[in-house]
Amino acid sequence: MKKKLFAFNTRTLVGTALGAALFTVLFMFVKIPTGIPETQIQSAYGVGGFFAALFGPLAGFLVAFIGHALSDIVQYGSA
Numbered sequence: 001m002k003k004k005l006f007a008f009n010t011r012t013l014v015g016t017a018l019g020a021a022l023f024t025v026l027f028m029f030v031k032i033p034t035g036i037p038e039t040q041i042q043s044a045y046g047v048g049g050f051f052a053a054l055f056g057p058l059a060g061f062l063v064a065f066i067g068h069a070l071s072d073i074v075q076y077g078s079a
Contacts, residue, residue: 008058016059016066019051023067028075 026044033040044067052060072078 012055012059015051015055016062019047019063020066023047023063024070027071
């Protein structure tokens with residue numbers, strides 16, 4: 001049987017939800033300062049790539065999209 005590229009099951013849904021929550025928290029609070037003014041390294045983008053490697057490209061996209069939108073809503077009031 002041929003495996004679908006964008007298979008979305010319960011495991012993927014739960015992983016996406018956990019990844020989006022982790023992405024949101026890391027994006028808001030964990031920033032690595034550099035020596036350049038107004039420049040920081042965001043560790044949250046690595047979480048998106050990690051969840052994409054675990055659950056597939058659709059889950060990785062949703063983790064980054066939902067996590068970024070949630071952090072924008074919480075910090076600024078709108079996406």
